[in-house]
Amino acid sequence: GPDIISYNNLLTSYAKSSLWRHALDCIAEMHERSLKPDTIIYNSGINACARSGEWVAANRLFEEMASLGLAPDAASFSTVINALTRGGQWERALSLGDQIKLRAERMPGAPPQERNSNSNSNSNNIKPNAIVYTALINAASSGRKWTRALAELESMRRLSLRLDSIVYSSLVKSCGDNTGQASAVCSKLDSLGIRRDTSAYNALIGVHAKSQDWDSAMALFEEMKAKGVRVNIYTYNTVIAMQTADRNSEGAEWLFREMQRDNVKPD
Numbered sequence: 442g443p444d445i446i447s448y449n450n451l452l453t454s455y456a457k458s459s460l461w462r463h464a465l466d467c468i469a470e471m472h473e474r475s476l477k478p479d480t481i482i483y484n485s486g487i488n489a490c491a492r493s494g495e496w497v498a499a500n501r502l503f504e505e506m507a508s509l510g511l512a513p514d515a516a517s518f519s520t521v522i523n524a525l526t527r528g529g530q531w532e533r534a535l536s537l538g539d540q541i542k543l544r545a546e547r548m549p550g551a552p553p554q555e556r557n558s559n560s561n562s563n564s565n566n567i568k569p570n571a572i573v574y575t576a577l578i579n580a581a582s583s584g585r586k587w588t589r590a591l592a593e594l595e596s597m598r599r600l601s602l603r604l605d606s607i608v609y610s611s612l613v614k615s616c617g618d619n620t621g622q623a624s625a626v627c628s629k630l631d632s633l634g635i636r637r638d639t640s641a642y643n644a645l646i647g648v649h650a651k652s653q654d655w656d657s658a659m660a661l662f663e664e665m666k667a668k669g670v671r672v673n674i675y676t677y678n679t680v681i682a683m684q685t686a687d688r689n690s691e692g693a694e695w696l697f698r699e700m701q702r703d704n705v706k707p708d
């Protein structure tokens with residue numbers, strides 16, 4: 442009959458297809474057949490729930506792991522944190538992040554990079570990695586908690602974790618419509634040498650659009666094009682919507698034609 446590897450392959454396919462109920466049934470069947478699901482199996486199940494937007498089911502599987510004595514790893518934490526965030530449960534997500542950091546702090550006095558070389562050996566032998574911190578920044582962004590988001594960024598920098606454009610855009614989004622905060626965040630990120638890509642520029646344009654600062658948003662749009670940063674459908678939709686809100690039909694039409702010239706297909 443099928444073994445754990447077979448079940449995990451099946452769960453992976455369910456996750457990719459967002460078939461979360463199938464994933465739950467699959468794990469239940471393993472228990473019925475006295476096959477013991479491991480952390481990898483549960484991670485696949487949590488991922489299936491997360492991709493389906495089912496944060497309750499994802500969180501339940503995460504808690505079930507602990508009740509079975511299974512050690513959650515960084516993938517477990519980051520996936521359930523993302524599931525909670527997508528479900529509007531950003532406070533729960535941040536609380537979970539606090540738990541994992543507290544576990545890491547309570548570990549014996551080996552250097553951080555050496556403390557967790559065997560992350561599956563026990564439930565406390567885990568530390569947040571770049572993926573976990575990025576998930577926490579997304580959670581803080583969802584709750585418009587830019588101070589918390591910056592604190593997570595500082596933790597990443599202190600631990601020499603990789604900072605990328607995903608972190609950039611998430612931090613900018615955490616500013617909501619506060620352009621002053623967004624500028625401060627951008628100055629901090631620019632000083633760390635994080636490159637502004639399409640998603641980072643889109644996030645920044647979005648902040649200025651929300652605050653109805655049309656001139657700054659358009660200046661950023663022109664800066665993107667001048668620097669050769671790819672302008673996508675989201676970029677154009679944002680600046681066209683701004684022109685519409687400002688009752689500038691000529692500007693909206695010009696941008697629409699520009700989008701066609703750039704061979705960006707409209708929705």
